[in-house]
Amino acid sequence: MKIKWRHIIKLSCQLWGTRVKTGNEAQNMKFLMFHEIKAVFPVLILCLAGLVSSCGKSDPAKPNILLIVLDAARADAFSCYGYHRLTTPNLDTLAAGGLRFTRAVSSSSWTLPSHASLFTGLSPYEHGTYHQHGYFVDHLETLAELLKADGYLTAAFSNNPVVSSAGNMDQGFDLFEDIWQYKNPAKPDGQMNSAYINHRIKKFVSAVKDEENPFFIFINYMDTHDPYYPPEPYVSMFYEPADSMTRNILDAIFNSMRVNAGKISVSEQEYTMIRKLYDGALRYADRMVDDLLDYLDEEGLKDNTLIIITSDHGEVFGRWELFTHNSLLYRPLIHVPLLMAHPKLIKTPRVVDQVVSLENIFHTIVNLRGISHSDTTGLPVRNLLDETIAPGPAFSMFKPSSSNQRVNRYKNDGWSLWTEKNEHYIWFEKEVWEYFDLNGDFAENTNLSPQIISTDSIETLIVSIRDSLHEFQETEADLVITRDVRADDNQRMEVLKSLGYLGDTGEEKDAGELHPHAREHVSNGRYLITRREFKEAAEQIKIALDMEPDNLEIRKDLSAALLLASDFDRLTTVLSPVYGDIGKDTAKLLAMGFLTMRGKEHEKAFKLFVNAVQRDKTIPEIRFPPIRAALTMDNIGFSSNQALVLLDNFDLSEKKLIELASLFIEYGYCSEITDIFLTSLEYNLDPEELAVGYALCNVGNNANGMVKLMPAMEQAGITSDDIDRLKEPLIEALAEFEAEAEDPD
Numbered sequence: 221m222k223i224k225w226r227h228i229i230k231l232s233c234q235l236w237g238t239r240v241k242t243g244n245e246a247q248n249m250k251f252l253m254f255h256e257i258k259a260v261f262p263v264l265i266l267c268l269a270g271l272v273s274s275c276g277k278s279d280p281a282k283p284n285i286l287l288i289v290l291d292a293a294r295a296d297a298f299s300c301y302g303y304h305r306l307t308t309p310n311l312d313t314l315a316a317g318g319l320r321f322t323r324a325v326s327s328s329s330w331t332l333p334s335h336a337s338l339f340t341g342l343s344p345y346e347h348g349t350y351h352q353h354g355y356f357v358d359h360l361e362t363l364a365e366l367l368k369a370d371g372y373l374t375a376a377f378s379n380n381p382v383v384s385s386a387g388n389m390d391q392g393f394d395l396f397e398d399i400w401q402y403k404n405p406a407k408p409d410g411q412m413n414s415a416y417i418n419h420r421i422k423k424f425v426s427a428v429k430d431e432e433n434p435f436f437i438f439i440n441y442m443d444t445h446d447p448y449y450p451p452e453p454y455v456s457m458f459y460e461p462a463d464s465m466t467r468n469i470l471d472a473i474f475n476s477m478r479v480n481a482g483k484i485s486v487s488e489q490e491y492t493m494i495r496k497l498y499d500g501a502l503r504y505a506d507r508m509v510d511d512l513l514d515y516l517d518e519e520g521l522k523d524n525t526l527i528i529i530t531s532d533h534g535e536v537f538g539r540w541e542l543f544t545h546n547s548l549l550y551r552p553l554i555h556v557p558l559l560m561a562h563p564k565l566i567k568t569p570r571v572v573d574q575v576v577s578l579e580n581i582f583h584t585i586v587n588l589r590g591i592s593h594s595d596t597t598g599l600p601v602r603n604l605l606d607e608t609i610a611p612g613p614a615f616s617m618f619k620p621s622s623s624n625q626r627v628n629r630y631k632n633d634g635w636s637l638w639t640e641k642n643e644h645y646i647w648f649e650k651e652v653w654e655y656f657d658l659n660g661d662f663a664e665n666t667n668l669s670p671q672i673i674s675t676d677s678i679e680t681l682i683v684s685i686r687d688s689l690h691e692f693q694e695t696e697a698d699l700v701i702t703r704d705v706r707a708d709d710n711q712r713m714e715v716l717k718s719l720g721y722l723g724d725t726g727e728e729k730d731a732g733e734l735h736p737h738a739r740e741h742v743s744n745g746r747y748l749i750t751r752r753e754f755k756e757a758a759e760q761i762k763i764a765l766d767m768e769p770d771n772l773e774i775r776k777d778l779s780a781a782l783l784l785a786s787d788f789d790r791l792t793t794v795l796s797p798v799y800g801d802i803g804k805d806t807a808k809l810l811a812m813g814f815l816t817m818r819g820k821e822h823e824k825a826f827k828l829f830v831n832a833v834q835r836d837k838t839i840p841e842i843r844f845p846p847i848r849a850a851l852t853m854d855n856i857g858f859s860s861n862q863a864l865v866l867l868d869n870f871d872l873s874e875k876k877l878i879e880l881a882s883l884f885i886e887y888g889y890c891s892e893i894t895d896i897f898l899t900s901l902e903y904n905l906d907p908e909e910l911a912v913g914y915a916l917c918n919v920g921n922n923a924n925g926m927v928k929l930m931p932a933m934e935q936a937g938i939t940s941d942d943i944d945r946l947k948e949p950l951i952e953a954l955a956e957f958e959a960e961a962e963d964p965d
Contacts, residue, residue, distance in 0.1 A: 280564035284525040285367070285436045285585060286516075289338070290505050291331065291380055292445040294534035295324065295557040297502055305458060307502045310510035311529065311559060316569060318527070318561030319604070323575045325614035325638050326533050329553040331382045333617065334532035334578060335389065335440075339363050341582030341593075341601075344617040348834055363582050364392030364436065366591050372436045373428050377417050379442040386857035393438075395424060400442070413451065414441045414508035422515055429519055443505040444531075448497040450504035457503055458496040495537055523563055526588075528581060531556040549636035549646050551656070551664050554616045558604075565605055572604075575640050577614040580604050611640040738764040742774060745781060754785035765794075772798065776814040783811035800839035806832045813845055822852045840870040844883065851887040859884070860896055867900035867909060877912040878946065882953040890920045890954060898925050907936045914938070915946035919954060 295301050300312040300320060327337035333344035339362045340347050347360055364374045375395040383389050390396035399417050421437065428435055443450055509529065516522040534553045556578065560566065565588075584604040586593055602609050616636035637645040644664065646654040655669040741764035748757035758781035765774045775794060782791040792807040799810060813828035829846035836842055843862050850858040863880060866872060872880070884893035897913035914933055917925035 280524065280562065282371075282434055282589065283562060283565065284434045284521060285372070286439075286512075286525050286527050287338075287437070287581070288439045288441065288509060288527075288529045289335070290444050290502075290509075290529065290531050290557070291440055291442050292533060292535055293502060293505070293531035293557060294552060295322075295531075295555045296552070297499065298557050300559075301557065305499050307499050308506040310506050310513075311557075314513070314527065314529070314561050315559045317563075318559060318566050318569055319572055320570075321558035321560075321572045321574075321576055321604070323573060323614075323638070323642070324530065324556050324558035324578065325575065325616060326531070326554045326556045326578050327616055329533050329549055329616070329618050331380060331532050332387070333619075335383050337577075337579050338530075338532070338581060339389070339391075341579045341586070343579065343615055344619070361593050362392045363585060364438070366392070366586055366593055367436045367589070368392050368394065370589055370591055371433050373431060373433050374436045375421075375424050376438040376440075377421055377424075378438075378440040379414070379417060380440045380445070383440050386861050413449075414443055414505060415451075415511075417441065418508060418512050418515070421512060425516070425519065425521070429521065434524075440532075441505050441508065443501045443508070444498065448494075448501045450497075450501045454500045454504035454507075455497065457500045459493065459500060491537055498535070498537070525562070526565060526585075527559075527561040529557065529559040530578060530581065532578075549616050549618050549634045551644060551658065551662065554636060554638070560604065568607075572609065574609045574611065575614050575638055575642070576602065576604060576609065613640060614638045738767040738771075738774070741767075742777060745777060749781060749784065752784075754781055755787070757781040758785055758787065758790070776811075776818075779807075779811040780815045780818070783808060783815065799841045800836070802832075802836050802839060802842065806835045806842065809835070810842065810845060813849070817845075817849060817852075822849055825849045826853065826855075840866055840872060840876070844879070847880075848883060851883065851889065854887075856889060856892060859889075860892060863893065863896045864900060867897065868904070871906070872909070874908045874912065874946075877909060878949050881912055881916055882949055885919075885950060885953040886957055888957050890916070891922070894920045894922050894925060898928070901929065901932075905932050905936070907938065910936055911938045911942055912946055915943050915950055918943060919947055919950045 297303050298308045298311060299306050300308055300315045301322070326334050328334045328344050333347075333349055336342075336347045336349040337344060340360050341363075342360070364376070368374045374393045375397075376390065376393045377397045377399055378384060378389070379399040381398075381400045384398050384400070385396050386398075397420055399420065402416070417439065421439065424437070425435070449455070513522060513527070516525055534555060536548070536550070536552055558576070558578075558581075580602045581604065583601045587603045588605065602612065614637075616638070618634035618636075634646065634648045636647075638658075639645070642658040644656040644658050646656075653669050654667045656664045656666070657668060658664070741760045745757040745759075745761035745764070748754070748760060758778060761774060761778040761781055765771070765778055768774055775798060778794050779791055782788075782794060788804045788808060791811055792802060792804050795807050795810055796802060799806075802810070809828045809832035813825040813832065816822075816825040816828065826846055826849035829842075829849055832842050833846060843866055847859045847862050850856075850862075863884070866876075866880060881893050881897070884890065884896075894913070894916040897909065897916055901910060901913050910929060910932055914926060914929045916922070917929065
């Protein structure tokens with residue numbers, strides 16, 4: 221009997237009393253178990269020889285690295301930063317023995333762009349990861365990748381669904397645990413608390429502590445992110461029993477964007493109660509960090525671990541009549557704590573008043589290790605461990621997601637510059653300029669822009685900083701066709717096959733049910749492509765498209781010919797009827813993706829499609845190609861994520877909703893797309909989406925889903941005839957999948 225990993229995992233789960241995990245969870249368990257099992261016999265032998273060495277040894281030049289993000293933790297909420305409540309007693313002690321930065325600035329006012337900057341050392345403008353469902357571009361060098369290449373064991377534990385493997389944030393990590401996927405039935409929000417995260421981290425450290433290689437551990441704790449559910453005694457530590465605020469009222473505030481839209485007013489008393497709960501949550505997070513550091517100390521690892529504690533952004537708590545974050549760039553939202561500790565690397569504890577950026581954490585670590593990396597940032601690259609840090613500003617950026625843009629009263633993109641002189645400039649593209657002197661107005665109560673400097677000078681300053689940054693661009697090499705397409709007729713069949721135009725039998729692939737004349741022109745065009753006569757090929761395929769304007773496969777063929785002919789104006793014109801008002805660069809990326817999909821280079825096509833989405837995120841149609849490419853590779857995480865983006869943020873037509881559902885069914889994911897529709901319909905009962913969701917439940921025999929949607933169906937006046945009409949294309953897609961499954965050849 222051949223022993224497979226799943227057998228080991230199942231057996232171990234039975235021994236440990238743990239549920240069997242699948243997918244990414246199984247990969248993570250495989251990593252942990254590999255080190256646990258591998259350690260048994262060699263460590264026994266080495267112990268006898270007295271040769272056992274611990275993780276990272278005692279080499280300050282190559283320390284273990286522990287990077288902790290306390291999500292949504294404001295700097296001025298820490299008692300070591302002067303807060304009036306004792307919220308962080310353990311972190312206060314850590315700060316007293318290391319470095320405390322008083323003016324650390326986040327790269328954005330919310331999670332995704334801030335973490336992307338933390339992982340790359342680049343500004344949001346450079347790495348381009350802005351929106352909640354944005355995809356972290358995989359050809360950017362990450363801190364985890366660089367440290368892994370340097371010999372580190374890399375692991376991440378995230379309780380935030382935005383910092384997830386589905387968004388490619390696991391890039392470079394040997395182990396990435398999406399803790400947020402695990403559900404805690406004892407908590408109203410179902411979220412696992414930090415005690416569980418610590419349990420998983422300790423398991424990892426226990427598995428690798430005897431390795432020669434040091435470890436790099438990244439952690440995102442979510443206790444300080446709403447809705448603030450710390451356990452006792454922390455939940456009532458500052459929130460007195462006499463306070464009449466009910467949990468239901470709090471939850472209504474936490475889960476409603478209507479506050480930020482100005483549709484719901486929150487009283488001063490309610491904000492006070494929220495702040496007390498937040499302070500209790502921070503006190504709990506402080507205890508959990510201390511628990512983890514105590515464990516490292518017990519294992520003899522703490523003294524050679526560089527400890528970095530920070531946050532990705534702050535909170536507003538009612539200022540500017542706003543709640544939570546992801547809205548503006550004022551000081552309470554971007555001023556974050558930053559503490560560092562290591563007994564040998566930081567010999568003299570000190571408080572650093574220099575303005576620094578979260579991006580500098582990346583620079584500090586790679587500088588410490590002497591790692592070379594591609595640096596494109598236009599702002600200062602600084603080592604935070606240096607005795608003297610070069611002065612420079614900190615840059616922040618905010619781009620609202622489409623859902624936030626609907627409710628944010630400022631709406632447009634925002635830029636922030638915090639100078640070394642402690643001046644804070646803010647510019648919103650809605651023609652709003654603000655200037656605050658933080659030396660005398662740290663609360664930012666008085667906008668001095670009209671009295672002191674002209675708005676033109678602020679705009680010039682911010683634009684000059686923005687223009688100094690190099691936005692990530694596709695290189696020309698990414699758009700060059702390198703495939704050898706020669707004119708030799710003897711190779712025509714092989715070339716067509718390599719481009720995906722032929723099946724394995726050598727017969728030319730059909731573009732659907734075509735008029736015979738249209739099929740002839742398509743065939744002629746494909747032949748001319750093999751002869752490198754691209755313009756002539758485009759003309760032939762254009763004739764076919766004129767005859768069959770709704771045939772997407774012919775349109776893709778024509779886009780490939782125009783791409784090869786470098787006729788980018790016509791290429792854009794050909795793709796726009798299907799994919800919206802796209803630019804030339806987006807059209808190039810889509811066409812290149814279609815061509816590589818033809819050649820079954822699915823991963824390359826996927827990357828091209830993702831880059832196309834990055835350029836035109838507001839167009840829903842261009843999200844369909846990367847979903848198809850991802851499904852081809854069984855990347856259901858990305859596909860599900862993008863499907864939710866489409867359902868939650870765009871008003872899709874009935875035709876597009878059916879297309880989306882059929883796409884998943886075509887690849888065997890009927891139940892998954894049904895669940896996605898049901899999830900979306902919990903928050904938005906759009907009639908067309910409701911009808912398609914019910915049809916999906918019907919086709920997939922999801923009785924619970926049908927029962928759940930029936931009252932809304934009746935209220936919306938959706939009839940059984942409507943459902944029968946919508947079911948037809950879904951049933952056809954299901955039949956095609958089943959036929960393909962029975963006879964894949």
